Amino acid sequence: MTHYASSIPAPQVNLIAEDGQQVPLAHLYAQRPLLLQFSRHLGCVFCVDHAKQLLKHYETFAKHNLGVALVIMGKADEAKKFREALKLTFPVYADPDQSVYQAFEVPRGNVWQVAGPHLWWEGLQALKRSGIGRPRGDLMQLSGTYLIDTNGQIVWNYRPSSSAEFPNVDEILVAADTLSPIADA
Known part of the structure; x- marks a missing residue:
């Protein structure tokens, strides 16, 4: 489900970089708008598949002056x-206690939303494309996608109603194209 937000400040939080250092989220959108993607658990076939889709479209996002972080x-x-x-060319950050997920109010699902029979066919297709991992983390956590402008405002977000749902790349690009790449003077 897509939501357009106006003037909703992004939470002032820190993410953990691969080297263990804390990185203020504000550093990630200081120079250009940021597409911030929250993944489900590490073994989620849908999330691996979606990360590969973000990689496939990464150059397009960059042409639209959009940074990407997972x-x-x-x-x-x-x-x-x-x-x-996954040979991702964009950064992946850690949030082991899900405090950043909570600050962004990334939704959690129920059994029907994360593993219901209506998801099995899509799950098999994602499995064929991207393989399977060992589930680790909160299995009920859904994903979330947020577009943050250079002023630190969440201007667009996508909150799925199931584990298989992710925003369409074209929707992201339309939302990104409405932003000024430079903070208001």
């Missing part, structure tokens, strides 16, 4: 392993 609920070394395993 947040996982693992530790710093797991963020590094995840990025390296």
